[in-house]
Amino acid sequence: MTTRNLKLAFDIGGSSLRIIDEEKYITKFPSQYIEMDKKEYIVDKTKDDDLIDLRMRLSDGTVIRKRIIVDKSMMQYAKSKVELLNNKPKTKSEELFVLLAVSMHAYLKENCSNVTNIILNKAVVLLPPSEAYSEALQEFKRKFADAEIELKYPKKESGKKITIEVKEIVVVPEGITAMWAMDDKSLEEIGPRYSLLVDTGKRSTDMALVVDGDLYNGATSTYDIAGLTLEALIGLEFSRKGKDLSTVDIIEIITTGKYHKDTDVTDILNKCKENFMKMLHDRMSQLCNAAAGSTKIIDNIVLFGRVFNDAPGSKKMSKILQELMPDVKIFSQDDGLMNIRGAGSLLDE
DSSP, X not given: OOEEEEEEEEEEOXXXXXXXXXXXXXXXXXXXXXXXXXXXXXXXXXXXTXXXXXXXXXXTSXXXXXXXXXXXXXXXXXXXXXXXXXXXXXXXXXHHHHHHHHHHHHHHXXXXXXXXXXXXXXXXXXXXXXXXXXXXXXXXXHHHTTOEEEEEETTSTTTEEEEEEEEEEEEEEXXXXXXXXXXXXXXXXXXXXXEEEEEEOSSOXXXXXXXXXXXXXXXXXXXXXXXXXXXXXXXHHHHHTTOOOOHHHHHHHXXXXXXXXXXXXXXXXXXXXHHHHHHHHHHHHHHHHHHXXXXXXXXXXXXXXXXXXOXXXXXXXXXXXXXXXXXXXXXXXXXXXXXXXXXXXXXXX
């Protein structure tokens, strides 16, 4: 038995899993899996390490047992993929715990292929601020601390098995964590003022109003406006023009401003981006009005997430928001890895 001690941080998103280790190496992996009955036929094309028999014992006595297919082998099956949805909090979702185990599988597959026993001395887990600042935090920590995870690969090396023992759990809020990865110049510009953090992922947007990095008056919430919303707006706009777009077409438009590589559609993209930012602005107003009676309290808005990447030649998201809020300074940090980098800074402690 080969044992290794690790400290890892986990960002379980709607589109991908992100894991960072003490060396600040980031592993990314699809944030989906397919559930299989153990009696079901497993096609030969399934990769040996894409079929996992998972057993996880949580500290409250809950035991999760599943046979799952992950990564590229999911394409072999006409079955629904399981992923995190917005219909309930992450910490109330069994899928979160399964995806944490899938994250470990992804990291070990890429970095520790010969290890059979892991002591996870520290697990830093990112949660939406609305959960990280609630009773859900303590409940999640009670469940996951001292959890035992078993990953068994029935198609690999006569049923290779990896055991993982979870020790210390640290929960940090998404968005706020991303500030820890900002450069000194940006942090100095933001200063000890009122900042609205807007962290937009694939399926949801987390917002938090902070003063010098601390949550102000409990002002945090999660909204179901996100990357998929922008995609839906673009699809609807083209549908009105008699064209039904695929998801691939829509992603091409968002990232390049072009349709089928040569047709410039930045005018349509700009219209959809303006509608998207107006929707986000409405939610910003709701949050700030509830906490402080007005959006005038805000000095800065910090936008996190790949959705704020702007296609060449298209109108910048930050500029659209600036037009809606001319007295507020807008920062955009949009590489999609700020949260996990910020969480990784805690692994040094």
